[in-house]
Amino acid sequence: MLIKVSWVVGSLIGVLPIGSGFGMAEWVALNTVTIGMAAIGIALALALVRPWGMRIPGALVAFCAWVGSGFLVSILPFGVVGALLEGDGGSRGVAEDPAMPLWEGVLVQFGFLGTGLGLALAVPAYLRRRWPQAFTGRIGDGPRTALPYAAAVGAGVGLVWLSWAVGGTVGITHPAERTTDWYALGAVSGFWALAGSLAVGMVARARPARLPRWLPLVIGWVGSGSLFAWSGWKLPLTLYMAWADPVGAVPPENPVVAVGLHLCAVVAGATMLRTLIRTGVRVAGHRDQPAVAARLEV
Template sequence: MDLTPSGALRRGICALTVAATVPYLTLKSLWLCGSTVGFAPGAEIADSGALWAGNLVTFVMDAVAVLLALALIRPWGRRIPSGLLLFPAWVGSGMLGALLLELPLVFGTELLFGTEPSIDAQSWLRPWVFAVVYGGFAVQGLTLLAGFGLHARERWAGLLADRIGDLPRTATLGLQRVLAVTAAGLAVPLAATRLYWALGGDLARPLRLTEGHRPARIIDAVTAALLLAACGAFLHVVLRRTPERPLAPALVTGWVAGGAVFAWGSWTVFAWLLTPEVPEQADVVPPAGQLAEAAQAGVGLLLLVLGALILIERAHAAADVQSAG
């Protein structure tokens, strides 16, 4: 099978990714132009600048997915500096990877237990909108992860073949360990809080999410698992307790789970900043809940810095070996 950048497999992956973004980008374009397509009958939507800005930001985010898909298959993509490619790929992998875990659980529980009455803040949308949007996200998640995996296997084959003990012991290793332990120290109580919410706890939750709302509780359970998986993977790498183990499993786990923690934590904080008006009483997040969401963004930021240090130090060590040889 041809796995080169011009190969049929990569072209197919890119085409599927682009095709999956078309419905979402079309819908967002219509909303940005003032259309009410997809709105439920009788829905009353305030003429909010925050809503328009949110639609613009999410349109740009999905447009970046198109550019990323092209970069992963075209020769010019390998000339893009690693950092410029890795950051959007990491955020996209985490955001869409979390959805790939959550969507089967949400739809599976609906098949088993039935659909809950609509109490969501977005009940003003027609049901087909969710099918189009999340169906597209699922396809994008699968294709972008596959495309990035092929790109990484070609561009960073040496890193993926390394053992944990092959990573360089540089002057920043102590800092890496401090960052990993700090992130884990924050992640454990955050994961416990998410599990408490997932099991039905309502303390520090918005009123809207205290009346059942099964999907939100599933998301909380998945987020708890991702927090623990991400920090566990990074601790495994920086503590070097099993240097003979292959690096790839921890790297992939830290990549997807850490990206999810960072992406969704940061998105929640960004959404708060984007909505300056006072929300409805049912949507008000208690201070403790706000602290938990902000702390998740903080954990994600620590993992971002830690991952960048690991990759930069490894790249410098590889360059030194090549120059010496």
């Protein structure tokens, strides 16, 4: 958060450069938004581990934890892949931006990975303390429902991203702009979209019956959060680049295709989370525990 504050203040007083492809107003607006996101992240981190966090409205904590997990837990494999591919000529890391010195880029990346690891440990522990019944038992304990359409939409989006990750060109207008990081991020995003969609389908269909309930819940949580958070972040950026056409910022994807995919991903992610919550309520009711069901629904 302090790094982003320094970027905003430094650019306004003229002692730090503006990021490539941005004007002053866009640069300040973008980093002001991320300062707010960082502040929310700090509050969430404290709420997950301090006793007063159990007294905050559950929906608020759960939503922030879901979005945070979608942003940072899902990106952990990308950090591993990026480290393995480091040094490849096709990669364009943040440290290559003239507005960011090497040490600052390393610190930012460490912050992403460190926070993601922290959320991976703290969020499940918090959720199990607050709603323990949602994670107990097996998939077949509750009633079956129809396969949610959102899972099919999320899987479709994931397949497109995976096709791009393996070199597909459908929907790509500037293939020369594809980098190693772009391929790796597409593969990770596609994986979580497919895995989350499959997990939500398992929960809704109550199959396989003997599978421990917590496993598809965790995968569905991260997968749906990844669809919602990352596409919710990329959608306005894609619209901005299509409208402003900034110099030095040419994405590989066709902007119309990219906007359509991000819209589908946002809607699918939110609907998949709703399916997980509603299924948890039905399971609680199926076990004749109306009080627990009411708490879950809230």
